[in-house]
Amino acid sequence: MGVAYGMAKSATNRMTETMAHELKEHNISVVTIYPGLVRTESVMKSAEFFDLSNSESTEFIGLAISALATDLNVLKKSGTKQIAAQVALDYGYKDIDGKQPIPLNISSCQ
Known part of the structure; x- marks a missing residue:
């Protein structure tokens, strides 16, 4: 991971935490959702x-957003980082092609 990418990700995470703190009194939840490898047009051009x-399909992250947006207890997740594939496991849905992407994190990559 490049330094600039790591700094941007860190800044996004911090912004999520800060916004969640500020908006909690208004019952507004703020989460960051990270996708895995998304089959965008650019990725598919270099699929080899x-x-x-x-x-993950390009629609998969939208399914994660929908699942979180309809969760009546989502405020408990406010201020957190969510991996789209883990959200799918937590809420019991699969990608539009029927596959179940595996969330990539430190423990799953060792």
Whole structure:
């Protein structure tokens, strides 16, 4: 991971935490959702260079947003980072192609 990318991700995480703190009294939840490898047009043009076995459709992150937006207890997750594939597991849905992407995190990549 490049330094600039890491700094941007860190800034997004901090902004999420701060906004969640500020908006809690208004019952507004703020979460950051990170996708895995998304099958965008650019990725698909270079598909020969990627292992797409755990990739996600472009619609998958929208399903994560929908699941969180309809959760009556989402305020408990406010200020957190969510991985789209973990959200799918937590809420019991799959990608539009029927596959279940595996959330990539430190423990799953060791």
